[in-house]
Amino acid sequence: MTAKPLAEQAGPLREGLARYFRRRVPDPAEVDDLVQDVFARIAARDSAEPIGHLGGFVFQVAANVLADRGRRRFSRKADAHVPFEPDRHGDEDFDPYRLLAGKEDLRLAVEALLELPPRTRTIFVLHRLEGRKTREIATQLGISVSAVEKHMIRAMQHLSVIRKGRV
Known part of the structure; x- marks a missing residue:
């Protein structure tokens, strides 16, 4: 057995x-x-x-x-992890028109950024894209916090005008 x-x-x-x-x-x-x-x-x-x-x-x-x-x-x-919610995350990720519109928006944003003066562009990228603090940027570039804020205002105004005018 x-x-x-x-x-x-x-x-x-x-x-x-x-x-x-x-x-x-x-x-x-x-x-x-x-x-x-x-x-x-x-x-x-x-x-x-x-x-x-x-x-x-x-x-x-x-x-x-x-x-x-x-x-x-x-x-x-x-x-x-967050559960997938079609309303929040979208369910048309591969819609060709949406992809084309996204690529066009990105192209316009890059174009608008390149139109900015180099120092303003650098400050905008450091602050908005890299998440640096205003004081940190001022120290790194050797300028005042006020100057960094003025460059940011100039960049935001330029980008908002470009967005309204072209998109």
Whole structure:
């Protein structure tokens, strides 16, 4: 008479595993996947050593699966993900007219930036695109904070006129 495979012996513990995961995982959709991971690990076990207490072994594997899930979620920053919302994120990403309009807007913006005097353009890029603080830009360029603010006003006025006039 042959012994049942370990995963088959652990089968009756399936419902207990599901309860274990339901109490510890907020998303009920993950429970079946986690139970399956436990059985996959048990089935992949290389050792032919007998297990003294099968229930304890299965729940130790379950604890390891849960810990691995936590590490994966942390390293992939799973809690920072935002669900896809068509109204917010748009569902026409590959609309050719939208792509063409975006490329045209970008071309006009670059053209408008290139029309600015070099120092004004540099200040605008440092502040708006690189996120530098006004005081930091003033120190870097050796000018006053007031001068940086005046360059920013000039750049914004120029870009708003260009946008209204061309787009």
